[in-house]
Amino acid sequence: MSERITRAVIRRAQPADAAAIARVEVDSWRAAYLGLVPAGDLNILSTQAREASWRRILSHGAATGTRAWTLSAEGAVLGFASAGPTRDEDDDPCNVGELYTIYLLPAAWGRGLGAALLDTAQADVARRRHRTMTIWVLEGNTRARRFYELSGFTPDGARRRARVGAGSLPEVRYRRAL
Template sequence: MSQRITRAVIRRAAPEDAGAIARVEVDSWRAAYLGLVPASDLNALSTQARAASWRRILSHAAATGTRAWTLHAEDAVLGFASAGPTRDEDDDPTEVGELYTIYLLPAAWGRGLGAALLDTAQADLARRRHRVMTIWVLEGNTRARRFYELSGFGRDGARRPTRVGAGSLPEVRYRRAL
């Protein structure tokens, strides 16, 4: 979609945003991971289950250091991101922050909204005195990898398997100074 968004608002997410976040996550997964993840796994994704998970995450965010944001435009939530201290054992969580999630509805791709969400997460981690930001991304997700590379991130050599549906896929880690 080439139409530009003229007014988008990013705000901190709250537990009552869980349903909208889940809808964005499931729709984005089904589009972004088509061909990477078996269609049966994508079709089995449940907005209700993801909403319950996001309600828990957002209800306990203060205790875990997780922060999440929703991007609103055109009277709807079009995207979201979450970040906090790294969960990686090879990094210091006081120095390294991690982008846990960033998703947009497919109709919002290519409109500069992902960059706005990424900027919000980066600024928050920098305010919390993290010096580095990391992101794990499916190795086969070339669209996301290109986005991160254009945003100044580079692969740091770390690689791990991650559970996706009934199987496992490789992820690679990206890193940049804040």
């Protein structure tokens, strides 16, 4: 990939994007979670399994309110995000939207592309009349936490354990008024 990205295009993801999304997700996990997630769990990540999952999500997302977007430059998908109504029992899905995922290829980090994807997801959630947006993030993922904090999100005190590979890791919830 070139050092400078002159034009990025964000559009709604389609089932045909499942393979590219899976590749971004697996590559991003392997880079972002190195040292947080056991290496064995990262090594067994399968783009084929993630592709099948994303194909289902993108084919049936309308039923759950899930929407996803890809970010491409020079004809290649560099990142994606997905959002919809909150899945948390302590929040009202009519008022609270949730950023489910946001990932970029590691070579695209630090270029403002994640902020563009986040802005797209936030605008969509706001158009659906949600007043607040949340995101769950691994507690030890300081890079992501800094990104969300710079984007106006703050920890709201909620914590949970996320199943990751054979184990679980602590997550914290961030929240932002829209």
